[in-house]
Amino acid sequence: MKLLLIHSDYIEYEARDETPVAEDEPALEGRLEEALTAFIAVEEGDEEDVDGVVEGAVEEIVDVADELGVKGVMVYPYAHLSQDLASPETAVSALKRIAGALREGHGYEVQRAPFGWYKSFELSCKGHPMSELSRVVEPREVTADEEDEEDEEETEPS
Amino acid sequence: MKLLLIHSDYIEYEARDETPVAEDEPALEGRLEEALTAFIAVEEGDEEDVDGVVEGAVEEIVDVADELGVKGVMVYPYAHLSQDLASPETAVSALKRIAGALREGHGYEVQRAPFGWYKSFELSCKGHPMSELSRVVEPREVTADEEDEEDEEETEPS
Ligand SMILES: [Mg+2]
Numbered sequence: 001m002k003l004l005l006i007h008s009d010y011i012e013y014e015a016r017d018e019t020p021v022a023e024d025e026p027a028l029e030g031r032l033e034e035a036l037t038a039f040i041a042v043e044e045g046d047e048e049d050v051d052g053v054v055e056g057a058v059e060e061i062v063d064v065a066d067e068l069g070v071k072g073v074m075v076y077p078y079a080h081l082s083q084d085l086a087s088p089e090t091a092v093s094a095l096k097r098i099a100g101a102l103r104e105g106h107g108y109e110v111q112r113a114p115f116g117w118y119k120s121f122e123l124s125c126k127g128h129p130m131s132e133l134s135r136v137v138e139p140r141e142v143t144a145d146e147e148d149e150e151d152e153e154e155t156e157p158s
Numbered sequence: 159m160k161l162l163l164i165h166s167d168y169i170e171y172e173a174r175d176e177t178p179v180a181e182d183e184p185a186l187e188g189r190l191e192e193a194l195t196a197f198i199a200v201e202e203g204d205e206e207d208v209d210g211v212v213e214g215a216v217e218e219i220v221d222v223a224d225e226l227g228v229k230g231v232m233v234y235p236y237a238h239l240s241q242d243l244a245s246p247e248t249a250v251s252a253l254k255r256i257a258g259a260l261r262e263g264h265g266y267e268v269q270r271a272p273f274g275w276y277k278s279f280e281l282s283c284k285g286h287p288m289s290e291l292s293r294v295v296e297p298r299e300v301t302a303d304e305e306d307e308e309d310e311e312e313t314e315p316s
Contacts, residue, residue: 004238009280016285080162080292081239120285127174127278134238
């Protein structure tokens with residue numbers, strides 16, 4: 001799973017057109033102020049351990065959101081972060097679980113942009129050194145120690 | 159080389175803080191309206207054939223810009239699109255060459271956000287099916303037919 005986390009003055013989106021894999025009952029528009037935007041690509045390899053990557057992604061997002069002091073998180077599907085995508089069913093399930101855990105388990109104000117829709121969006125990235133971070137969350141290996149479950153990327157200036 | 163091309167109502171940026179690899183004499187701020195934003199990661203493998211990937215990237219950007227009918231292109235370095243980056247020297251050189259070819263060779267209004275700076279940015283993505291496209295441009299193999307030089311990604315809804 002690939003994450004791109006943007007500390008945003010605001011993020012807003014509006015669903016425009018369905019694709020063949022559009023999820024049902026989407027929130028057709030949303031907006032958060034002073035939020036963390038979490039662009040997420042669920043990858044083929046994540047299907048081996050959806051529980052693990054969901055848990056790992058939530059930990060990464062919580063770590064950054066707490067460090068930044070934001071109360072809101074926009075979960076935004078972003079296929080363009082990966083060349084090896086999970087099935088739409090797995091992706092939607094993982095994204096819903098990440099949003100649910102952030103909302104119910106950690107108390108953030110969470111919005112989730114719908115999967116499989118063409119969407120307009122507008123955002124403002126704050127530009128300080130912690131305002132753009134990428135993370136890679138790997139499935140846990142069956143035999144691996146829990147300590148190896150995540151592969152963190154360093155902050156890279158763009 | 160990874161490209162993420164966004165058909166933007168507007169894109170603007172402001173350079174905030176230098177990193178150790180900050181380029182000299184940057185344009186510290188910029189803004190384009192009705193433009194194509196080309197987020198670009200120059201990759202380690204591109205160092206084998208900088209001429210080829212620069213040419214391939216320019217072709218991809220021109221194809222999309224012409225299809226969309228935009229006159230402006232924002233060349234924006236974006237390290238978060240790849241886990242295997244070229245050296246800063248190669249990246250800056252490639253980005254300058256892409257911007258130069260688009261401006262002088264193809265007549266676009268081009269702005270180039272500086273490499274190696276933390277930057278705030280704000281953009282609006284239009285949201286139609288052609289408004290978010292990713293492309294991978296591969297170095298040419300020494301023995302390969304020219305037809306194989308590029309590996310195009312299909313449009314993926316996010
Ligand atoms: Mg609006």
